[in-house]
Amino acid sequence: MVKKIFDSYKSFERITCKILKSGLEFCLLLCVLSVSILLTYNLLIPSPMVYYIGISLFKLSLIFGIEFIICGFVTDGIKKQLI
Numbered sequence: 001m002v003k004k005i006f007d008s009y010k011s012f013e014r015i016t017c018k019i020l021k022s023g024l025e026f027c028l029l030l031c032v033l034s035v036s037i038l039l040t041y042n043l044l045i046p047s048p049m050v051y052y053i054g055i056s057l058f059k060l061s062l063i064f065g066i067e068f069i070i071c072g073f074v075t076d077g078i079k080k081q082l083i
Contacts, residue, residue, distance in 0.1 A: 008073065016076045023068035030061035 012020070034057035041050040 008076070012072065012076050013079060016072055016079070020068055020072040023072075024065060027061045027065035027068065030057055030064065034058040034061060 034054050037050060037054035037057065041047065041054055
């Protein structure tokens, strides 16, 4: 099953692959921002508001990453008339 997923990823169209990579880079940027906020909370400012902002950004980056991956597979499947 994992091999089938990798084969499907390798057969993505160029534009779908480009959008997927840029979306995942955006999610990585959000994740790094949230980790830096959480480190600030841990080392400098022990405020619950800073903690909740960091955790919320981390959750948001994970959700966006999963959505970009799923939407990439679905979009490629629609383009190739598989779905």
